[in-house]
Amino acid sequence: MENLIAPLIAAPLLGAAVLLVGGRRLDRAGHWIGVVLSFVSFALGLVLFADLLGKGAGHRTLTQHLFSWIPVAGFQADVTFRLDQLSMTFVLLITGVGSLIHLYSVGYMAHDERRRRFFGYLNLFLAAMLLLVLADNYLLLYVGWEGVGLASYLLIGFWQHKPSAATAAKKAFLVNRVGDMGLSIAIMLMFTTFGSFAFGPVLGTHEEPGLVGDASEGRLTAIALMLLLAACGKSAQVPLQSWLGDAMEGPTPVSALIHAATMVTAGVYLIVRSGAIFNAAPDAQLAVTVVGAVTLLFGAIVGCAKDDIKKALAGSTMSQIGYMVLAAGLGPIGYVFAIMHLVTHGFFKAGLFLGAGSVMHGMNDEVDMRRYGGLRKYMPVTFITFGLGYLAIIGFPGLSGFFSKDKIIEAAFAKGGTEGWILGGAALLGAAITAFYMTRVMLMTFFGEERWRDAPTPSPAEPSVEPAAETGGEHTEPHPHESPKVMTIPMIVLAVGSVFGGAFFSIGDRFLNWLEPVTGHDHGDAPLSAGVITGATMVCLVVGVAIAWAQYGRKPVPAVAPRGSLLTRAARRDLLQDDFNHVVLVRGGEHLTRSLVYLDHSLVDGVVNGTAAGFGGLSGRLRRLQNGFARSYAVSMFGGAALLVAATLLMRAV
Amino acid sequence: MNPVNYLYLAALLFTIGATGVLIRRNAIVVFMCVELMLNACNLAFVAFSRMHGNLDGQIIAFFTMVVAAAEVVVGLAIIVSLFRTRHSASVDDASLMKL
C-alpha cells in the first residue's frame, strides 16, 4: 500500500514535465492533462486515507524508502516518504483544494495563450508541496520547501511582461530564501547535534523518544529558532511577511491555492512536525507565539486598509496564519487546533479568493473594491459562496471558522500566566478586527450602490492585475455577469466545505483523535471556562461587524479613497514595513555593492595594474641611459674599471 | 730617487689618456689618447722589468708596441673610411645604432 505514495507525487510531477517540455502541440489539451493528473493524485490520496483509517490509531504510519540520496560518510540522506495522520491531512487538503482550483483555472485562464504553461507550473507546485509534506527527513523536506518556492516564483511572475509581477515574484523568492537559510542552518545544527536529520531518529515516535532528549536545551532552542525563521519566510509571518501582499500580482487561482490554502501554511506544518523540538525549547515556543500574535494583528490591520480586494484578502490570510502559528507555539495544547484551523482556513480562504477572482472576472479585472458595489444581484452564486466563506472566516457560530478559531483562542488563554492573558487578548482583538475588515469587503463588494457604473478608467493608484488590463487605456463599461460553471462548481464545493468542515471535525473531537497520535495533545487549564471565551468572541465579532456596518453600510462608500488617519495611511503601505526594507536593505545593498565594485576595480585591481605601470615606468627611465654615444658608454666602462681597482685594493687591504 | 716614481708617472699618464678618450670628440685625438695610455703601460712594464731584473717586461712592452702599430693602422683606416662616408670624424656622429 505504501508503494502508492511515490505515484502520489509522481503524477503531478509527470504532468509538469509533460506540459513544460511538451511544447506548443499540447496547447489545446494541456490544461485537461493537468487537471486529470491532479485529480489522480487526489484519488490516490483518498485510497491511502481509507487504508490509514483501516489501521489502528497507533499504526497509521506508512513509510516508503526509494533510494539513498546523498550518502557521504556520516551524512546519510535518503529519499524516503512518510505518510502519517499529519501528512495525510495535508495531502488531502493539497490535492483536494488543488484539484478544485485546477478545475477553476480552466475557466479562469481560458483566454491566456500560455495556459499550458500555467497548468505545468500548477502541477509542479502540487508535486513539490506533496514532497514537502511527505518527506521523511528535513533535507528532503527542504527540497519540497524550495520547490514550492520555485513554483510560487514562477506563478507570481506568470505575467512576466509586467515589471510589477516580475518584481513581486523575485521579492517573494528572495524573502523565502532568507527563511530557507534558517532551515538549512537548522538542518546543519541537527546534523552536528544528532548526527542525523531524519524525522524518525531525531523526533522519535509517541512510544519511544528520539535523540531530542539527549541534546542541550540551548542547542534545541537554536534549532527551533532557525526553524521558526524558516516558517516565517514561508508563512509570511512578521518580520518576513512583506512578500505576500505583492504576491497578489499572480493570477487569482494561484493566490487561492498557493498564497491562501496550502503553501503559506507550510510553516505551520514545519512547526507542528518539529513539535518534539519545540516542546523541549520553551523559549523558542514563546518566540513562536509572539510572532503569531504580532502577525495576527499586523495582517488584520493591513487587511482593514486595503482597497484592492485581493490585497485585503492577503492581509486576512496573514492574520489567519498568525492564528495558526500562535496555536502551534502553544505546544501540545494547540498543535491540533493549528492544523484544524489550517484546514478550515484552506476551505474558506480558497473559496473567498475564488470568489474574488470570479468578481474580477465579471468586472473587467477591476480589483479596486471602491469601484464595486451592489454586485449581489448580478452574480448570485459568487455572492452566496463568498458570503458563506465570509461567515466562516469571521467565525459565525456553526460555521467552520467558528470552531477552529474559538479553539485557538481558548488554547491561547489556556497557556496560563500573564502571557496567556496577553495572547488570548490579542487573539480576541484579532477576531474583532477580522470581523470588521471582512464585513468591509463584503459590504463594499456586494452591497451599496453600484459604483462601477460611472467608473471612467481603472484608477492609476491601484493598477489592475489581470492581463486584460494590458489592453491599455480604453475602458469599456463593465457589465457584471456570473462566471461559467467550471468556475462556480469549485466555489460551491469549497463553500460547502467551509460551512460544514468545522462542525464535522469538532463534533466528537474527530480531528483531535485523528491527529493526536502524531502531535500529542493535552488540555491546558484555561483561566476562563470555554463558554465565557466563546461569549467574548461573539461579542468581539458583533462589535467588529457593527463598526464596519456603521462605516460602510450606512454611509455611501466614496469612490476615491479618503486620505484617512495616520494609522490608515500606514496600514495602506503595509505599516511602512516595506518602506523600511526599501530604505535599509535595498538602498543600503545598492550602495554596498556599488562601492564594492568600485573598490574591486580601483583597489584590488589597482594594485595589480599599479605594479605593472611601475615596472613600465622604471624600464622607461633605464632606457634613457642608452643614449647611443660611444663616449658615455666608455665613461661607464671606465667607472667600472675604477670600481674594480677599488674592489681589488679593498680586498688586498682587508 | 725611488724608481717607483716611474710607476706613478705611468699611472698619471694613463689616467690623463683615459680622460682624454672620454672628453674628446675628434676620433683622431681619441686615438692619440689611446696611444698615450698604451705608452703609459709600456713605461710601467719597462719599470717592472727593471725592478725584477729580467727582460720579460720589456718583451711585453715590445709586443704592445707591435699590436699598437697594427691597431693604429686599422683604426686610422676605419676613421678615414668613416670620414669619407659621413664627412665627419666625430665619434658622436657614429651613433647609427641608437634607437
Added chain:
Amino acid sequence: MSAHTLAAYTTSTGEAFQFWVLGTVAVIGALCTVFMKKAVHSALCLAGTMIVLAVFYLANGAYFLGIVQIVVYTGAIMMLFLFVVMLVGVTAADSLKETIKGQRWLALLCGIGFGVLLLAGIGNASLKEFNGTGRANANGNVEGLASLIFTKYVFAFEITGALLITAAVGAMVLTHRERTERAKTQRELSEQRVREGTYIPPLPAPGVYARHNAVDIAGLLPDGTPSELTVNKTLRARGQIRDVSTEALGELRALEQRAEERLERRAIEPETFKRPEEASK
C-alpha cells in the same frame, strides 16, 4: 751610467734630475694632447711625450725599446697620425665644448678617481726589492730580448707577424675605394655642373681686384664684396682668409659718389647674381 750602478736600490741623482725634468715635460705633453683644440697640435704634443718616454726607456736599461719607441712610434705611427689629420682633420677642427650632458664632469670624476686609486695602489704596494736589469743585460740588451723572443715568446712573435699582415691588408681594404662606375667624361661633368647650377666658368684667381695678390686674400667681385671662390678650399676650411675688402668697399663707394656728383645720374644698382657658394650649399 753603467749597468752596475743601476743595480743599486736608489738611482743616481742624474737620473733623478732627468726624471723630474722630463717627467714634467711628459705630463704637460699628455695634458696638451688632451686639451689642444687642433688635432695637429695634439699629435705634436703626443710625439713629444713619446720621445720623453723613449728617453725613460733608455734610462731603465731598455735600450732596444727606447730606440724602437723613437723609430716606430714617433717616427712611423705619429707620422701616420699626421697624414690622417691632413686627410681628415682640416675640417675636423672640433670645439672642446661638450655636447653630451654631464659627460665631462663624469669623465673628470672617473679619471681623478681612477688616478687616485692607482697611485694609492702603487703607494701601498710593497716594491722594496729592486734588482736592476744589470744581469739581464749582461750580454747586451738586444741579445737578451732576442734570446727571449725567439725561444720563449716565439709563437707570440710569429702570431704578431700574422697580425701585422692582417692589419695592413685590412687597412688597405678599408681605405681603398673600388670604382664601381666608369669615370665621368669632361662633357658629362660640365653638363652636370650646368644642371646643378654650380659655378660654371673656371674659378677666378686670388687677388683679382685686390690690393695684394697673396693666396690667402680673396679677390673682390665688381661690387667690392670678396668672393670666397678665389681662395683655396683648405685655407677656407681652416678659416685662414685675410679680408681686405672692407676698405676697398669704402673706396669704391667714395668713387661712385664722386661719379654721381659729376654725371648727375643715379647709381647703377649692382646687379646681384646668384652666389656660386650659395648655390653649391
Added chain:
Amino acid sequence: MSFPLLTATAALPALGAVATAAVPAAQRTAAKWLALLVSLATLALAVTVLVRFDPDGERYQLTENHAWIRDFGVRYELGVDGIAVALVALTALLIPFIILAGWHDADPLETGSRRWRPTQGFFALILAVEAMVVISFEATDVFVFYIFFEAMLIPMYFLIGGFGDRAHAHGEETAATQRSYAAVKFLLYNLAGGLIMLAAVIGLYVVAGSFSLSEIADARANGTLHMATSTERWLFLGFFFAFAVKAPLWPLHTWLPNAMQEATAPVAVLITAVVDKVGTFAMLRFCLQLFPEASKWATPVVLVLAVISIIYGALLAVGQRDIKRLVAYASISHFGFIIMGVFAMTSQGQSGATLYMVNHGISTAALMLVAGFLISRRGSRLIADYGGVQKVAPVLAGTFLIGGLATLSLPGLAPFVSEFLVLVGTFTRYPVIGIIATFGIVLAALYTLVLYQRTMTGPVKPEVSAMPDLRAREVLVVAPLIVLLIFLGVYPKPVTNIVDPAVKQTLSDVHKKDPRPEVEAAK
C-alpha cells in the same frame, strides 16, 4: 604492461589538436568535425577509465611509471584516484559541448576583419587545453604536473586574446585592446603564481630528493622524511599561492572577470569550468597530501579568505552590468565554496568540494553557454540592452532560468547537493564560518533572479523583438547539460561512490577525523 589508458586519454586530444591545426584553411567545416570527433573519442576513453576504475581498490589506479629525466629523478608517473577520475570525466564531458557551442565562434568575419584567427586554430587550441588539463589531473609526479599546469597557459592565452565576441558593443579596435589586456593579465597572474610554485617545487626536491607524489607522501607518512615546520610551511605557501591564483581565491581573483568577459562564451566555460578546476583539485591533492601539517596550520586563514570570496564574489555579481562579468563573479563565489570545502577537513566538506567541482562545471557551462547564445543574438553583453526575451524566445529563457537556478543551487539540481555538503562539512567544525557562508545562498538568489528579471522579463525591447529562439545545435548543447544537472541532483550517488574513498584517504593523510555528533560525544 597493459595498454597505457591514461596516456591515451591525454595523447588523443593532443594528436587531435595537431591534426586539426593541420587541416588546410579551406576546409573549415572538416576541421570542426574532426575536433568534435576527437573530443567525443576522448570522452569514450574517459568513460573507459571511469569504468575500469575500482572505487574500493588501490588509491592510485591505472598507473604508468617510466623514468624520464634521470638526473633529477623526474619520472613520467601517471595514476588516478577517485577525485581525479571524476574530474577527468568532467573535462572530457564538457569539451564536446564547448566545441559544439563554439561552432561558429571562429568563423572569419564577413566584414573582413583581420583580427579573426582561422577556425582551425580555435579548435586545435581547445583540444590542446583539454590534453594538458587531463594530464595534469592524472600526473602523480610533481614535476610532470607542474609542466602541464604551466603549459596550459599558452593555449589559453591565445584563446582569450585571439577570439572575442563577434559583435562587440564598441568597435572592433577597442574590443581587441581589451581582449589583449585580459589575455596578458591572465597570463601574468598565472605565471607569477607558477614561478613561485616552481621555486617551491625545486625546494621540495631539495628537501625530499624526489618528485614522486606517492613516494614523498609515504615517506612523510612513515616518518622517514621529516620536514622542518618552517620549511614545510614555506613550501606549502609556494604551492598554495599558485593554486589560489588559478582557482581563483580572493584577493587574487581579478584576472577572471576580465578573461571571462572578453573571451567567447565557450572559452569562458573552458576557463572557469575546466582549467580553474586544476587549481582546486591541486589543493586537494598536493597541498594536503604533501604538507598536511602546514595545511592544518593555514586552514583558518584559507577559510576566512574562502568566506570572503563567497560573500564578496556574490555581492560584486549583484553589482555587475555585464552578463559575463556577472557569471564570472558568481564563479568566484562558487570557488570560495569549493576551497572552503577542501579546507574544512571533513569528509562531507571534501566530498562536497569534489562534487562541487563537477557540478559547478556543468551548471556554469549551462548558464554561460546559454548566455553566449543570447549575446551572440543581440550583439551586446550589457544586461540593460535586454528585456522581455522570455516573450520572444521562451526556450532560451527557460534554459537560461534553469541554468540560473542551478547557479543559485536550487534543491533538486546538482549544485544543491554539493553546496549543502560543503556547508554541512564546514559547519560541523567551524560553525561561525558555515553560517556566514550560508548568506551566500541568499545573495546567489539575488544576483541570479535580478539577472533573469532584467534580461528575460518585462516589456519586450524593440532590439530583441526579432530574436530567434534556440536553434537545433544550441538545444543539442544545452539539453544534455540540463538533464545531467537534474540527474545528479536527484541521484548523485554514482559520483559520491567514486569520490568518497579518495576523500577518506586524503583525510587520513592530514590525520583528521570527522567530529562526532554532540549527542554521541555526550554519551
